[in-house]
Amino acid sequence: MKKMLGYGLVTSNGKKWVKQRKLASRAFRSEYLKEMIPAIIDAVEAMLQKWVEYEGKEIDFFKEFCILTSEIISRTAFGSSYVEGKDIFIKVDELIEIAARNSQVVRLPFFRKLVPNQDDMESDKIEQFIRESIQNLMLRREMRKYNGDDDGYGDDLLGSLMRAYRENESISLDDIIDECRTFYSVGQETTSMMLSWTSFLLALNPDWQEKIRLEVLQLFGDRSLTSEDFSTIAKLRKMTMVINESMRLYPPVLGISRTVAQDCKVGNVLLPKGMQIQISTLVLHHDRNIWGEDAQLFLPDRFASNISGGDAFFPFGIGPRLCVGQGLAMLEAKLALSMILQRYSFTLSPTYVHSPVSRLTCKPQHGLQVVLQRL
Template identity: 45%
Template sequence: MAFFVDLVVLFILSGVAKALYELWLRPLRVRRMMAQQGIRGPPPHFFYGNNREVAWMKKEAREKPMNNLSHAIFPTVMPHITAWTAMYGKNYLNWHGVEAQLVISDPELIKEVLLNKEKVFHKAPATGFMKKILGDGLVTSEGDKWVSMRKLANHAFHNECLKNMVPDMASSARMMLERWKDYEGREIEVFKDLTILTSEAISRTAFGSSYMEGRIIFEMLTKLSMLAAKNAFRVQIPLIGIIWKTADQAEADRLEEGIRHAVMQVIMKREEKVKAGDIDGLGNDFLGMLVEALHDTDKSKRITIDNIVDECKTFYIAGQETTNTTLAWTMFLLAVHPDWQEKARKEVFDIFGNEDPNADGIPRLRTVRNQFHYSFDAQI
């Protein structure tokens, strides 16, 4: 009995020692080591790090009205980075809970990290809510798996395939413009309609499905993204998530399962069409490439159902978000600068007249292309 009591006490003491090291000694050691290299940053609070400060600063920035129409919104979106780079320099140490994060804004260092010639910089593994959104897809994977999935994506979106997608994209845009005719003289929620446009275009071109089929996936991914944003700066006590889940975590589990089921339905529908002889082969779109890899006779090239689900989620959410945001921001800038509108409109009519845009004419849209580049750079 005494031995058992001693064992329990030893177990508790070892747990306390480990917690003390992770929560206090290790962060203190890292801060001193970085300070010796000239890297400083906001002092972390016990257990929460700088999370509460970041959340407060973002909340305060969002509540301030933007008095001028400008694309210089970085201080509003990332107020903590703006404040701390001004205080500690281009590179500083930030704490997400007990996790140290080196924030760099020096262009040369950023270039070195992105080039990663020595292969010493690795992607941070997706955890928590982000893991449910991106899984182990192209954005988060590395090594041979990344190379394999990148080859599939390149093959599905090479130049000739993109040209074949233009009619479907134009058709989706035409449907949106037809809806807008009913709103003449009234306000239009452009961002919402562009969300529908990009969602439909991705569903049709990458996955060969209708917007109605893809809408369910988009809606669940959007809800999951909102939960991720809501919990981005919350720190959870280790192991608690295994024993007890918050309402947001339970909802995220439900959404993750729902997304998987919806993607599986799209896959099964494609396979059933092939079996019934309605289509010849699995198709040359991204979904067809993924399903073909699922059944590859070469085991080294074969992927799993989980791989397909993760890649579908990645392209649905990443493709839709980036495209939708760029389109909305470009329209905002065009509204602020009507002279650019006229230049773009004249170029489009000069090249296409009253016809839909086509793959041959799009590369000739130099003014429009430059405007999109400017819009994208402004967001960065």
């Protein structure tokens, strides 16, 4: 995990985690989320422009949503420096690819230095590129601050990290690099899975697709959305129910892990201090004792009241390590779905093969082919 995510928020503990968590929470506060709306809308609009040539034809939503969420995380994490940010994330993707390829390979660091293989050399080159790019971005923001034509470092994730770096909150350049890497890795893939599985279920259940389209049209009509719609987005009640039911059936993150802090007993099972445990989101989200005999069915109405499933529904985790990007993920999904449903209806294509697979997240193995119809 550390090879892929670096030493950012997800993999850190103790005092370092507290500091990183504070910085990240600052960058994703709700007033900043509102400011992220134009960037999200621009990215969705660019995707929809491309869809014109697919009207009446098949399109792979899975691929589309991977590109979309990658665009959004670049724009929101790097704000005005988004173009450079995108290049950095492309390189982060390559690093993750190399790390995944070598995840089963055990090599001593000494040996790696002495006889580096092709992947070692490639990842060193990429690390160097990322480091230099982030340094350049930081330098440019400092110049802007110096010239007084900006409010400072900016309120995006990079700005928040930079401020901490300069204000001596004992955060290093390596921390900044690791954090950028973390946010891209965990923020992009999870959200594209959420959008993919929700769309899959909407394609299979046209009645629900129609219900939430109606909700969107009642709230926004067919006009373009803006950041002024921030509070109205919270009124998309049926859409929230559908997204929740989709994350119950297909949780993007399949489980969370914890270390037992002190000896304790859960039911008849004794858990000794220090033991690593895995809590399966997938299993609990499908448990008939919690959800009833219809646990396998898509029934968004079970989320009509907020208490459905109680603590057994935790797509974003639970406790102090709860997902820091939850607000951004829900905002992205609601904006993207609203804009799609304003223009299109979609059904599953006959070429779609249902084969969810676990690769860190829960993915549609062969893509998500749907047929698009302009309304």
